[in-house]
Amino acid sequence: MAAASAHLVRFGGHAAACGVTIAPDKVESFAAAFAAAVRAQLGSPPYIPELRPDLELAPEGLSLEMLSDIARLAPFGHQNPEPLWVSRGLEVKSARVVGGEHLKLTLAAGIQLEAIGFGMASLAPALPKRLDAVYRLERNTFRGQDKLELKLEDLRGAS
16 A cells, blocks of 8 residues: 555554545556556455465364364454365265355365355366365354254365
8 A cells, every 4th residue: 555655645543454544536546556556565366365274183172162272262353363274085975056156065084074166166067076175163043943054264175
């Protein structure tokens, strides 16, 4: 923001958020200056995010009870991100698209697991039989029943 600040009335915030005040006639010049500053720091697009799981978990060790232990690490936010897990070699038992753009999976590896990948529907036609998944753990309550659910962040064919 500082590199493009000549085009702003003012700006401020912290590492995870920023607010700006900009005159309408400065929007285009700010956008160009900001894009140039981003390219100077990150290089040219495409920008590929990198996931760094905290721990690899054996699926057999996953349980609803783990959520209570994880909750003790809260509150989660910029300085304390929610744990990110990886499990490898999960068998895809079923896959379907829900809500038009989300991927709902039933996975198996010693135990059966439910997983949801928001915005991942396009992956459904080419899913491998086994995959590695990066996820966060969540409680899914449906019709009064609590189940552990993997909230998928990314997946790939099993390595």
